[in-house]
Every structure is written in C-alpha cells, then in structure tokens.
Amino acid sequence: MIDIQLNGKMVKAEEGEMLLSIIRREGIDIPALCDHEAIEPCGACRLCMVEITRKEWEGWKKHVTSCLYPAEDGLIVNTHTEQVMEIRRTILDLYLARCPNSKVIQKLAEEHGVVKTSFEKIPDADNCIMCYACTRICEVLGRSAISAVYRGHDKVIAPPFGEEPPDCIGCLSCAMICPTDVIPWQDENGVRTIWKKKFDMIACEKCGKEIITRDFADYLISSRNIPEDYFKICDDCKRIDLANKMGSIILQAEEAAL
Amino acid sequence: MNYRFVVNPSLCTGCRTCELACAFYHTKNKKPGRSRIYPIAHAPDKFVPVTCLQCDDAACARSCCFDALKRNEITGAIELNLEKCVKCRACVAACPFGCALIDEVHDEIIKCDLCGGNPACAAFCPTKALEYKKIEVKAAPARQTA
Numbered sequence: 001m002i003d004i005q006l007n008g009k010m011v012k013a014e015e016g017e018m019l020l021s022i023i024r025r026e027g028i029d030i031p032a033l034c035d036h037e038a039i040e041p042c043g044a045c046r047l048c049m050v051e052i053t054r055k056e057w058e059g060w061k062k063h064v065t066s067c068l069y070p071a072e073d074g075l076i077v078n079t080h081t082e083q084v085m086e087i088r089r090t091i092l093d094l095y096l097a098r099c100p101n102s103k104v105i106q107k108l109a110e111e112h113g114v115v116k117t118s119f120e121k122i123p124d125a126d127n128c129i130m131c132y133a134c135t136r137i138c139e140v141l142g143r144s145a146i147s148a149v150y151r152g153h154d155k156v157i158a159p160p161f162g163e164e165p166p167d168c169i170g171c172l173s174c175a176m177i178c179p180t181d182v183i184p185w186q187d188e189n190g191v192r193t194i195w196k197k198k199f200d201m202i203a204c205e206k207c208g209k210e211i212i213t214r215d216f217a218d219y220l221i222s223s224r225n226i227p228e229d230y231f232k233i234c235d236d237c238k239r240i241d242l243a244n245k246m247g248s249i250i251l252q253a254e255e256a257a258l
Numbered sequence: 259m260n261y262r263f264v265v266n267p268s269l270c271t272g273c274r275t276c277e278l279a280c281a282f283y284h285t286k287n288k289k290p291g292r293s294r295i296y297p298i299a300h301a302p303d304k305f306v307p308v309t310c311l312q313c314d315d316a317a318c319a320r321s322c323c324f325d326a327l328k329r330n331e332i333t334g335a336i337e338l339n340l341e342k343c344v345k346c347r348a349c350v351a352a353c354p355f356g357c358a359l360i361d362e363v364h365d366e367i368i369k370c371d372l373c374g375g376n377p378a379c380a381a382f383c384p385t386k387a388l389e390y391k392k393i394e395v396k397a398a399p400a401r402q403t404a
Contacts, residue, residue, distance in 0.1 A: 037341040038324035137344060141323050173323075176345045202351075212351040224321050226352050238356030239308045240298055247300025250268055 002073040007080070015073070019066035020048050023079060030079050031088065031108055032067060033179040034131030039140060041067035044131040045179075047108075049087050051078045063087060089114050095129060102127035102180045127180040128157060134174035134183060142223070143167045146174065146195065159195050170199035170213035204234035261334060262393045263372060263380070265307055269387035272297045272305035276379035276388060283378035284368070292361040294370040295379050295388075307388060309379070310357040310370035312336055318369065321352035327369075335372035343367055 002015050006026055013022045018041060023030055032048040035041060043065035050066045053059075053076045063084065066077075078084065092109040096117035099105050105127070109115070134157060135147050145168035149158045159165030170192050175183040185194035192199040192213055199213035211217075217231040233241070277293040284291035295309035312329075316336050319327040326342035327349060329335070338349075345367055349358040358369045370377075372390070380388040 036344075037339065038326065038344055137324075171346045171348070173344045173346045212347060216346075216348070217351065220321050220348055220352060224323070224348075224352075226317055226321050227354075230317060230352055230354050235350055235353065235356030235359065238354065239296060242355045243298035243300045243306040243308050246267060246306045247304055250306075251301065251304070254268065 002071060004071055004074070005076040007078060013071045016070045019050060019052075019064075019069045019071055019077060022071060023048075023050070023066055023077075028079055030066070031112075033104070033108075033129060034133050035067050036133060036137075036177055038177070039133060039136040042132060042136065043068040044133075045129060046091050047088055049084055049091075051081050051084050052076065053078075085112070088112055093117050094119060097121050099125055099127040099129060099180060101125065102129075104180050105129070127182045129180055130155060130157070131179060132157075133177045133179060137173045137177045141169075141171065141173060141219075143169060145169075159197075164197035165195050168195055168197055169215040169219050170194055170197070171216045171219075202231055204237055205232050206237040207234060209234040209236065260392050261375075261390055263309075263312065263334075263377060264389045264391055265309070266387050266389070267304075267306040269385045270297055270305040270307050271385055271387075272299060272303070273384065275382045275384060276307060279378040279382040283373055286364050289363055291364060292359060292368060294357070294359065294368055307379075308355070308357070310336070311355060312370070312372070317352045317354055318349035318358050321348040323348060330371075330374075333372045333375040335370065335374075337371045338367060338369050340366060 001012050003010055004013055006022065007028065011022065011026055020032060020035060030048055033045040035048065046065060048066045049063055051061050051063055052069065053061045054074055089112050092112055092114045095105045096109050096114060097119035100121050132148070138145050145165040146157055146159050148155055150156060159168065172185060172194065175185050175194065185192065187201065187210060190201045190203055190210060192201055199215055201210040202212060202214055202217055203210055211231060211234050220226045221228050274297055276295045276297065280293040280295050281290040295307055297305040297307045299305050312335055319336055324342050324344055326339045327336050328339065330337050347360065347367065350360060350367065358367060361368045377390050380390040
C-alpha cells in the first residue's frame, strides 16, 4: 500500500493502480467517456485529465490522463484545478464541433459551461469520438471484427474493406459499450442487422421469442463450453419448465408419503 | 459459504410477497426494479418459487466474456458487476433455468445476488417457503475403535 494526496486528502492505494480508479473509489466525479471496466484503458477521450505534482518537483506540474497513470508513493493529484478544467472545456469544445448531435456530449459540455462550439462544425457528422471502445471490446471477445480504417481526418471505425465483417458474431457488445451510441443495429423479423451483416436469431421453440444470434450461440458453445440445449428455449419458458419439473417431483413425493 | 438459500415449494402459497420485496429492495433512481424471483403455478394452487440457484459451475459465469459474474465467497451468491457488464445478454441466453433477466426499466442485466447476505424475499416470506439459513456441515463420522 502507498499514500497519495488526492485533492488535499491523503488516500491509500495499491502501487500501480490507475489514478482514475482511485479517484472513482473516493467518490470524486470526473468525466471519462472511453473508460469501461471490461476493457483495458487507452486514454483516447482525454477527458479524465488530472494535474500531478510531487513535493520534490518544486512547483512543476504535469497534466496526465488519469486512466493510464499508475499511482506511485507521494504523488499529489488535483482533479479540478482551473487549468484542468480549461483543458476539459477545450476538449469538449472540440467534441461539440466533431459530434454536434450527440446528447451525451451536449450534456457533458453544458455541465462544463460550454454551450456553443467555437470551432467550425463538421458537416454530416456522425457521433463517433474515436475512443476505440468498440474495437477494444471486440478484441476482448477474441473476434476483432472491426477496426479503425484510413488515417487523419478520414479515420473511421469500420469492418474490413467496408464489407460484411466475417468475424462478427452479432453480439452487440460494440453497440452497447459505445459511449455516444453511434453504432446502428436493429432486430427485425428474426434477423439482426449490424455492420450491414444479417444474422439469424434463435427463436424460442415454445413461444417464438428471439434469444440471441445463432453465431453468438455457436461462439458460446465452442469457446465457453455451454451445452447446446441451453439455447433452445427463452428465459421465460425455462422458468416455467423448471417450475413444472420441480412441481412434478414434489407431487410424486407427496403421493409417496401418503 | 456457511449459508444456503433454501426453497421449500410445498410451503409456497403463491402470495408473491417475495416478488414485491425483491422489486422494492432493488429500487434504483426511485423506481423499483424487476423481481429476481417468480412463484410459478405448476398445478392449481401449487406454486414453485423460481429463483437463481447459484449453481456451483454456473453457466452464466462461464458464458460471460468479460468476467462480470463472480462468486461472492462470503454469501455464496454469483454477483453481477454492473461496471463490467456490457449487456451482451450471453448470460440471459445461457442460464438453463432462465434466472438471468433483463430489467427493461433500468436497462440492465439482473440476477439474484442474495441481497448481499440478507435476502429480502426470505425475510418477507410469510410461510417460510424461502429461508436463508446456516447449513451444518456434517463432520465425517468418527471411526469407532474397539
């Protein structure tokens, strides 16, 4: 255990623990869009910027992304200094120009006092902030179906060659983790469409409710060792089945006791 | 894991107090959550309270690709870490008893967490059909000599 000074308060932390998790644990609210427990931090959104210094630095300061900075003994961390807030406001100002239609960005910017962007808005902008949360979560699943393509201004998240991604299993993890809800998907008539690829949904054998995509079920069967029969009926029908099975056992036992 | 959640369906009258207790215990943002327990009638006036069985080798925990489902060694419950959950619904599809659920009100995945060691459903059950009790680990019978 080590000691760090956080906003003037001494707190205990594990050595090497990232500053953002300590800040969150202490109940201090700082914005972070690309951070999620399920994926490795990558410092893409820059909003979790904090100011660090040490006693022996004699007044020198550094601004770092807290999600990527490991805690060390004697570190002095400030999360809401005027300079840090200025950095966050600039980033949000840029985000407002990049994704003017995103509700999440608008709300966050408003909270920081940025109502209107001072930059030129991108015409026909999507809401992607290029935080790579979607590609990182796909990597955790071991699929890597999507990635960033092109460079510079044209950089976008897309499947290879803009075609249907062959490695995608239609699990929706990318769409669910996206902080600005950019990735479009839809479930319609037993078919799920995401990244322009169509997936057959498994329908419950009893009530017809759609459960998950056949490809995702195959992935879980092969890599997670889940028996195939588990995917035949939906959760509602499974509960009724369980009640009926347990009920018949109880009735039999009661009859035998008479 | 000295405690076990014990369900005795023959005592259940189907009053659904457990459902209310569960929903209100898991209130978030001033809205009660979806219940994690359901008494289901299998014959007229015969009910089985269906809830998570906290399986030893749980399909939900195995199916989770992000390690969000972990057993709490103190209470014995498999708990869902909402910070890690991506809502891919693998656990909902994989649970063989249909006890991992989607809470549409709060837009999250839910499963029984035994209320962190004091299940509200058991506390409110008027007939003791649901109980959370200490299980006595039977010691191996002493070998008799002579």
